[in-house]
Amino acid sequence: MRRRSAAVAVLTVVLATWTTTAASAAWDVRGVGPGQAAAGVLPASPVPVVTEQTVLGVRTVTVTWPAPPDGVPLTGWRVVRSGGTGLLGGTCAGVRTPLGVSGVLTTVGLTGAVSCTDPATGSVRYAVAPVAGTWVGEPSAWSLPTG
């Protein structure tokens, strides 16, 4: 008697599952057609603000710029220095550190960065441009030069 009850229970579950599946498939509603997405455009490059600090005779310039608009997944910023003399170090130089004359200080990889530091002597000014993958935006206007 117990064996029969178990068999009935199993059969009931199987039938219920089959019924649900069959009915569900028949109830499916479908529709086919086009959808659209649009690629973004890099935001305008903000003009950076430059401050400087000298500690124990070593001057460090801090370059700061606004965060990009919400929804823009930048992969970094390109920071360009004009004038002065660059020294080794600083967080502006994520990939390469040009010595001497004006150079490009790429901060690719610092996705969340909105500032970086550059140890440089002399009067310097900076421009920044947003980077997304292989996309590089037009550089901003130059910042005011340091003293």
Next chain:
Amino acid sequence: MVVLGAALLVAGGGVATANWLLEGTGPGATSGATIQPLEVSAGTPTTGLYPEPTGGYPSLSPAVGTVVAQVRNPNSFPVRLTSATVGQIDVTAAANRTCAAGNVVAAATTVTMPTAAPVVVAPGATSVQVMVPAAVRMLPTAPIGCQGVLVNASLTFAGVPA
């Protein structure tokens, strides 16, 4: 045995009901209960697609890679959309720009529609804008000519009566 009999009864009734709804051969067909396919047309995109960073897109609001469609429900009952399957993808570059279609690909073959905020298309609704989040992505190597490109993606929606 009573349970078995009830199960068979329910099974038979369920299948019969499903069949007449699908094929329109039952007594309810003349009352408009036949299932009609949803009608889908292109929507207006509201978000931007950018080259995918290493490790994937971060959680952003609005979501990157959203595909937008307009859905019309000709049925007499509401339909809850459960998934969207992305098919052929074409791109139209902006003026004076070049972007190959292969730079934009489906992020997932089938996107499960969010259950937290179900998308329900009311009966007779003629133009409901439906967002399919994270449906497409742009390759990290996509050239800058892909800026502003318009992406057309074939969508197959699946839904159930709500």
